[in-house]
Amino acid sequence: xxxxWRRHRHWLAPTxxxxxxxxxxxxxxxxxxxxxxxxxxxxxxxxxxxxxxxLANYEQLAEDPQFYVSLKNNVIWLGMFMLAPPLGLxxxxxxxxxxxxxxxxxxxxxxxxxxxxxxxxxxxxxxxDPTFGLLSLIYGxxxxxxxxxxxxxxxxxxxxxxxxxxxxxxxxxxxxxxGLNNLNEDLIGAGRVxxxxxxxxxLHVVLxxxxxxxFIALAVTVIGAxxxxxxxxxxxxxxxxxxxxxxxxxxxxQSIFSYRFGYGAAIATVLFAIMAAFIAWYLRTxxxxxxxxx
Amino acid sequence: xxxxxxPETNRSARAAYVTLVTAVLVLxxxxxxxxxxxSLRSFEEVMAGNYWGWPKSFNLVENYTAVFKQTALAxxxxxxxxxxxxxxxxxxILSTLTGYVLSRHRFPGNRLxxxxxxxxxxxxxxxxxxxxxxxxxxxGLYDTFFALIIFHTAFQTGFATLFMRNFIAALPDELxxxxxxxxxxxxxxxxxxxxxxIRPALAALAILxxxxxxxxYFWAIVLTQSDxxxxxxxGLNNLRGEWVSAWNLVAAATIMVAIPPVAMFFLMQRHFIAGLTMGxxxx
Numbered sequence: 001x002x003x004x005w006r007r008h009r010h011w012l013a014p015t016x017x018x019x020x021x022x023x024x025x026x027x028x029x030x031x032x033x034x035x036x037x038x039x040x041x042x043x044x045x046x047x048x049x050x051x052x053x054x055l056a057n058y059e060q061l062a063e064d065p066q067f068y069v070s071l072k073n074n075v076i077w078l079g080m081f082m083l084a085p086p087l088g089l090x091x092x093x094x095x096x097x098x099x100x101x102x103x104x105x106x107x108x109x110x111x112x113x114x115x116x117x118x119x120x121x122x123x124x125x126x127x128x129d130p131t132f133g134l135l136s137l138i139y140g141x142x143x144x145x146x147x148x149x150x151x152x153x154x155x156x157x158x159x160x161x162x163x164x165x166x167x168x169x170x171x172x173x174x175x176x177x178x179g180l181n182n183l184n185e186d187l188i189g190a191g192r193v194x195x196x197x198x199x200x201x202x203l204h205v206v207l208x209x210x211x212x213x214x215f216i217a218l219a220v221t222v223i224g225a226x227x228x229x230x231x232x233x234x235x236x237x238x239x240x241x242x243x244x245x246x247x248x249x250x251x252x253x254q255s256i257f258s259y260r261f262g263y264g265a266a267i268a269t270v271l272f273a274i275m276a277a278f279i280a281w282y283l284r285t286x287x288x289x290x291x292x293x294x
Numbered sequence: 295x296x297x298x299x300x301p302e303t304n305r306s307a308r309a310a311y312v313t314l315v316t317a318v319l320v321l322x323x324x325x326x327x328x329x330x331x332x333s334l335r336s337f338e339e340v341m342a343g344n345y346w347g348w349p350k351s352f353n354l355v356e357n358y359t360a361v362f363k364q365t366a367l368a369x370x371x372x373x374x375x376x377x378x379x380x381x382x383x384x385x386x387i388l389s390t391l392t393g394y395v396l397s398r399h400r401f402p403g404n405r406l407x408x409x410x411x412x413x414x415x416x417x418x419x420x421x422x423x424x425x426x427x428x429x430x431x432x433x434g435l436y437d438t439f440f441a442l443i444i445f446h447t448a449f450q451t452g453f454a455t456l457f458m459r460n461f462i463a464a465l466p467d468e469l470x471x472x473x474x475x476x477x478x479x480x481x482x483x484x485x486x487x488x489x490x491x492i493r494p495a496l497a498a499l500a501i502l503x504x505x506x507x508x509x510x511y512f513w514a515i516v517l518t519q520s521d522x523x524x525x526x527x528x529g530l531n532n533l534r535g536e537w538v539s540a541w542n543l544v545a546a547a548t549i550m551v552a553i554p555p556v557a558m559f560f561l562m563q564r565h566f567i568a569g570l571t572m573g574x575x576x577x
Binding site for chain 1: 295296297298299300308311312315316318319322323324325326328329332343345346388389391392394395396399401407409410411412413414416417418419420421422423424425426428429444445447448449451452455479480481484505508509510511512515516526527528530531534541544548551552555556558559560563566567570571
């Protein structure tokens with residue numbers, strides 16, 4: 001027995017090592033995700049028997065006005081989230097100085113990143129409160145009345161996204177600060193000798209070196225925008241009148257509150273398809289340099 | 295360095311710069327600072343509508359004691375720790391194993407397994423919600439700590455595997471050749487060569503995983519129901535509904551929820567940032 005183990009341990013041991021993690025991840029994450037696609041072809045209340053309905057959930061989805069509201073809001077999230085990388089870069093450029101005390105100030109700028117999204121949601125619900133909120137106070141100074149952002153169907157999504165941008169900008173700031181720290185000093189020096197300064201230096205010398213970091217910042221921002229759920233759930237519950245739902249929230253609501261698990265699964269599958277296209281692009285870009293060297 | 299450093303000799307420019315940055319910082323954190331101030335106000339002051347001015351009296355002890363005594367916050371807090379700590383430990387163990395194998399052992403499908411870990415880690419939570427919930431109900435773990443511990447361990451293992459694989463792949467090859475030459479078994483190589491060298495990676499992963507799991511809200515509301523199991527994030531949202539007008543207490547609870555990840559961040563900032571940027575940048 002011992003000899004058998006010794007002869008085969010060079011492949012048996014690694015197999016045993018990888019098995020627990022791979023099985024757990026495979027079952028709970030990968031298999032479950034695939035299973036959702038399967039569930040989307042059924043009519044199911046989550047408890048009783050499942051009834052095969054083919055593509056009926058998707059047909060219904062194509063005619064559901066709420067679905068288009070969610071889709072539109074996801075586009076708003078994605079579009080506005082694109083502000084996070086440039087804002088993060090701008091902050092990073094402002095903060096990238098080695099002066100006593102800057103280290104502490106920089107870390108204070110990172111704080112929103114580690115806050116729970118529930119915390120951010122609660123904090124911004126107060127900022128937006130039409131009677132007591134910080135916003136109403138500022139409007140008050142100018143003798144104006146603040147709009148009730150979270151109960152205005154046209155503004156609500158923008159208000160929620162602005163709150164969500166807070167930690168996202170902090171995330172991009174961390175990435176860009178790290179990028180600025182890894183700049184090639186020789187290139188910067190050469191640029192200075194050639195008389196490049198300010199924006200010319202930024203465009204032609206600094207930004208090309210930040211390509212990798214910018215790619216990562218863009219990727220985490222797109223993923224963050226498509227994943228948006230917590231802030232909507234905490235700040236508006238999709239309201240008023242479903243005007244701030246996103247796909248992720250509509251899916252949750254349909255499944256958990258309306259017991260339409262098949263329909264919820266169909267929404268999740270659409271979200272998954274959007275995300276999968278993006279993940280495929282990301283993985284290709286990510287794994288390509290290694291394949292070249294290998 | 296870019297932008298050009300402000301010269302050390304130019305004292306006034308430096309002072310002006312630090313003042314500017316501090317002003318931007320105050321604006322940046324204004325929402326949070328005001329919540330902090332509100333958590334110190336008396337109930338009368340909140341009722342009188344003083345939400346944003348300087349507090350008239352400081353009720354630090356009263357408010358924070360009240361929030362622990364009169365609400366279930368202490369329970370939620372303990373729940374969060376019971377969920378988060380084992381998850382972190384599980385992730386560290388599993389990802390060390392998977393990262394070691396994926397970086398140091400060639401086998402058919404290696405790249406595919408790695409791609410599944412990385413890709414799965416980017417999936418939106420909703421795509422797996424129904425089957426995961428169903429699974430937990432089916433094996434009788436719904437509304438228990440185990441449901442959240444198992445899920446978080448599984449999910450975070452994706453990111454952690456990406457992280458560990460890249461970290462171990464970057465270790466010098468000679469170490470592994472030497473271990474092989476001396477006839478070390480895979481287990482001995484892992485324990486005596488890999489583990490002592492990956493301490494910084496373990497620290498970074500521990501703090502990142504702690505923050506991710508502590509801050510989770512979605513799975514908290516999908517997999518739990520009762521106060522006895524609910525973590526702080528879901529608990530805070532409940533409190534907000536129950537204590538609508540007691541802004542000072544809700545503010546105190548909000549700050550309490552934020553303290554553990556913020557404290558962890560400041561204690562282990564180097565590891566946190568190294569982890570975040572390495573996990574992302576080296577990708």
